[in-house]
Amino acid sequence: MRLFLKDSERRPDPVPVKTDDRRPILVGLAAWVIATILVVLFFAPMSGSGNSAPLSTCVVGIVLGLAGLIYAAKRPK
Secondary structure: OOOOOOOHHHOOOOOOOOOHHHHHHHHHHHHHHHHHHHHHHHHHHHHOOOOOOOHHHHHHHHHHHHHHHHHHHHHHO
8 A cells, every 4th residue: 555646646636515504503503502591591590609611611602603604604615
């Protein structure tokens, strides 16, 4: 088995598959929004110690989802 092939021995690259990346990003974004609502409703009243890690995690997930959505919209098709 060889690790490198000559250019003449290589197969041509496959054609890229066109996908709609916005749908999975929107599903993930919806999941983070639902998780944020659940954290605010159930976990925030119970944590009197000021632990804001679950809420911070949910907010970061939403921000990254929005950034991914903007990137997917601006990416060349």
